[in-house]
Amino acid sequence: DTGVSQDPRHKITKRGQNVTFRCDPISEHNRLYWYRQTLGQGPEFLTYFQNEAQLEKSRLLSDRFSAERPKGSFSTLEIQRTEQGDSAMYLCASSPRAQVYEQYFGPGTRLTVT
């Protein structure tokens, strides 16, 4: 049983560049979540999908951020025109279905914007 995987694990980019991260959830988990974690803080919710439908977005998700889950399996998170304040760990999590509230996290993608 493989867990949640994320790619890349680390990304260094220059301010103004676009970046895209990928998350592969646990097989048959229909719910997928994105969180952002800055140094010394707990994760903060960004958005979540049930199958391919994006059902909730946080106000943290500015218009420079977009997330997709086109076939209800893997998901991508894109950040356009990156800013230094975007530097953080981006965590993906999945859960199997409604009424199962625990979430299973991937190892994260650490983004550094220089």
Add this chain to the structure above:
Amino acid sequence: AQSVTQLGSHVSVSEGALVLLRCNYSSSVPPYLFWYVQYPNQGLQLLLKYTSAATLVKGINGFEAEFKKSETSFHLTKPSAHMSDAAEYFCAVSGVGAQKLVFGQGTRLTINP
């Protein structure tokens, strides 16, 4: 609205001593509560969960937590600390109708030999 407060950003105990990490929550719906552990440069691993069954919940690695509704608390304990317990610990809350987890700011646990 839901929120979590973890008292103490840093806790230090001796190896073999009791570990107590404090978590208080606020929730407008019956809460589901979780403790996660995070090792450096890794994701979060679920330690244990409370989902309205038994109020004393046992998790992995010898940890347990007790849900106390009257105190709105869900403190994490372990009778005897081990060096491998050194990590960051996060308390989180969710609830019926809520899809996201709301996390506390975390408590860094240091184990002294």
